[in-house]
Amino acid sequence: MRGVILAAGKGTRLGALGAVMPKALLPVGKIPCLEHIILGMKEAGVQRFAVVIGHLGEMIQSRYGDGSSLGVEITYLQQDLAKYGTGAAVLLAEEFTGGEPFFVSYGDIALHPANYPAMAALYREHQTMVSSANWVADPTLGAAVYLDERGFLERLVEKPPRGTSATNWNNAGVYILLPQVFDYLKKLTPSARGEYELTAAVAQMAAEGVPIMVHRITGFWQDVGNPGTEQI
DSSP, rough: OEEEEEHHHHHHHTHHHHHHSGGGGGGGTTTEHHHHHHHHHHHTTTTTEEEEEEETTTHHHHHHHHHHHTEEEEEEEEEOOTTSSSSHHTTTTHHHHHSSOOEETTTTEEEEETTTHHHHHHHHOOEEEEEEEEESOGGGGGEEEEETTBBBBBEEEEETTTTTOOOOOOSSSEEEEOHHHHHHTTTTTOOSSSOOOOOHHHHHHEEEEEEOOEEOOSOOEETTOOOGOOOO
16 A cells, blocks of 8 residues: 655745645654654555655755664655645545545644554555544534444535534544545535645545445544644
């Protein structure tokens, strides 16, 4: 299984800090968020990574190069930010993934490393796509995740108005996806925010009955690009 990390974001919610540093390089403890993600996926068996870069991407390339310092192999994919969004970023990796299942993580999501092998185990057990969810007070800043009684994704609602969600599960930003996701990504249209969003493709698959098992995050979870979304 390969890994795709989305690190092209502009970091607009970080103000002046986002103007001088890509979100993926923000420190979590002693190392950047991106490094936590790579090492976590490595524990789950991932050796080859595609890092999608855009805003200040040269800083990421300069720091990690070909990935050998971390014992992995890194390929960089440049995202044209004129076609912005997580869905457009994942679509860039279609050739890289080689028709195989692949991990995806937003580049600014830090979580306990045990979650990556747990997600891989879910994939092996069910042979389906796997999404992730963390428990929050209100998922208005992310996406509300509704699960069925078996733990599969039933519905995903992006940026629900505050107080309207009947769930505390929030989309945690880490996935194991199958190649069929690219069929949905190619049909995306810009959202109300003007972005081509991966969550829209995932929501469409769930609505059409494509099985997507949901891994419930254990331990810490943090969106470092938006500190207001921490797990409770």
